[in-house]
Amino acid sequence: MALALVHTRAGLGLEAPEVLVEVHLANGLPGMTLVGLPETAVRESRERVRSALTNAGFDFPTTRRITVNLAPADLPKEGGRFDLPIALGILAASEQIPVASLESVECLGELALDGRLRPVSGVLPAALAARRAERTLLLPEDNADEAALAEGLTVQAAGHLSEVVAHLLGQATLPAHTLTAPTPSRAPLADLAEVRGQHQARRALEVAAAGGHNLLFAGPPGTGKTMLASRLPGILPPLSADEALEVASVRSVCGLDLLAQWGQRPFRSPHHTASGAALVGGGSRPRPGEISLAHHGVLFLDELPQFDRGVLEVMREPLESGEIHIARASRQRRFPARFQLVAAMNPCPCGHLGDPRQACVCTPAQIQRYQSRLSGPLLDRIDLQVEVPALPPDQLTRDTRGESSATVRERVLAARERQLARGHLNARLPGAALEAACALPEAERVWLAEVLTRLKLSARAYHRVLRVALTLADLAGASRPERPQLMEAIGYRQLDRLRGGGESSA
Known part of the structure; x- marks a missing residue:
């Protein structure tokens, strides 16, 4: 036998295309050549494989x-995951193991110089792809738990190359690795009851959780904007099994622990100095960014105007589509980005515009430049824009607690059940279905048109108002939005009202 074929999966983000490792032995000048667009780490596998085979007691041709x-x-091929397939291909081509033993198996793993198997990243997407191909996955022991998350896949793990060879020769059997279904993380979440006052902001947070809406808090420093945002995960429903796998797949590609936060919705809060590649993903070898790490969870951007405007603008498409496409000269990647945006900002550079505790020292031109860092199209995509005023001292010192996260979550879950009966959360309900669900009478349409004209709202903002009003109706148990829900929804477009220069009759 001079030719052997081994199946494996490429570590290319969340996509795990099959790679066929073909090993051919021929007469000629001794040496080993790798072809097929291998990057540096793959080309260096020649020495790792040679040393591992020799030190494990096998013949290297x-x-x-x-x-x-x-x-x-x-x-393009990258990473050390091809070490094990290349080693097994050489052994099969040199007739040290039977080729037939590799037909229904996929292999991946990095080799140490002594033949030990080392873990690699991005195993979960590869495991899901192997399950779809109905093949057994053979990999390092340290990756076994991660691969076993793909239920229905036969996972066989080994700690050394010699164990793999013994299994393929039938001299020993690698047992199928099983993993008890992981339980959702019980890490304590911040409770909404700890927030004092700020009733409108609390209400907006509940509406955002119920309908999956994007939310912006604006107010002076120290009014509780960050505190409120950090309570959103505590009132969201737990992840479904499929959602948990999607979240874990992103973390797998990024080399993060999968089980530490299993079942919890992600909460990501990058610093405002984050680059575009860090926020949305990228690099010469594209990797997921913060918006993908927040998939099915919350992305919190504090000090929103301090982010580079170009960085914020690249989020506009993912906010609509729920995914990000990254194109490079030699490769393209698609990463999921179905996140819920929560942002916070001060009203001006000094932070005290409208603050009764301290006078603002900013000039009108400074305030205009500061607020203009947020483009209109970006604000249009934020359904709820809420002012968070400074609380008087008597409310801060009053020993009263608001509703707990558990109480609010019950209402959120009930509202989401009504939305899922329509097929989508309100924030992602298609336009035709949204109009049908709202079914506004003619009088309400005329009134709403007048208000939108006065506020100079865009067509996108109009649909955002309808989405929020429908969520308010779901929270109230109503069949469709009425005038009170429409008025409240328009009241949540506070930055639009400032930009439009008008006051709503609502």
Whole structure:
């Protein structure tokens, strides 16, 4: 036998395309050649594989020409995951193991110089792809728990190359690795009862949780904007099994622990100095950014105007589509980004515009420049824009607690059940379905048109108002929005009202 084929999966983000490792032995100048767009770490596998085979007691064909082809040829290959498939391909081509033993198996893993198997990143997407292909996955022990999250996949794990070879020769059997279904993380979440006052902001937070709406808090420093935002995960429903796998897949690609926060919705809060690549993903070898790490969870951007405007603008498309496409000269990647945006900002550079505790020292031009860092199209995509005023001292010192997160979550879950009966959360309900669900009478349409004209709201903002009003109706148990829900929804477009220069009759 001079040719052997081994199946594996490429570590290319959340996509795990199959790579066929072809190993051919031929007479000629001794040496080993890798072809198929291998990057540096893959090319260096020649020395790792050679040393691992020798130190594990196997014969390395030193007198023949070894050609390793990683097909498809136009797919860039990266990482150390190809070490194990290449080693097994050499052993099969040199007839040290039977080729037939590799037909229904996919392999991945990095080799140490002594033959030990080392873990690699991005195993969960590869495991899900192997399950769809109905193949057994053979990989390092340290990756076994992660791969076993793909229920229905046969996972066999080993700690050393010799264990893998013994299994393929039938001399020993690697048992199928099983993982008890992980339980949702019980890490304590911040409770909404700890927030004093700020009734409108609390209400907006509940509406955002119920309908999946984006939310912006604006107010002076120290009014509780960050405190409120950090309470949102505590009133959201737990992740479903499919959602938990999607979240874990992103974390797997990024090399993060999968089980520490299993079942909890992500809460990401990048610093305002984050670059565009850090926020939405990118790099020469594209990797997920913060918006993908917040998939099915919350992305909190504090000090929103301090972010580079160009960085914020790249979020506009993912906010609508729920995914991000990253294109480079030699490769393209698609990452999920179905996140809920919560942001906080001061009203002016000094932070005290409208603050009764301290006078603002900013000029009108400074305030205009500061607020203009947020473009109209970006604000249009934020359904709820709420002012968070400074609380009087008597409310701060009063020993009263608001509703707990558990109480609010019950109402959120009930409202979401009504929305899921329509097929989508209100924040993502298609336009035609949104109009049908609202079914506004003619008088309400005329009134709403007058208000929108006065506030100079865009068509997108109009639909955002309808979405929020529908969520308010769901929270109230009503079949469709009425005038009170429409008035409250318009009241949550406070930054639009400032930009439009008008006051609503609502």
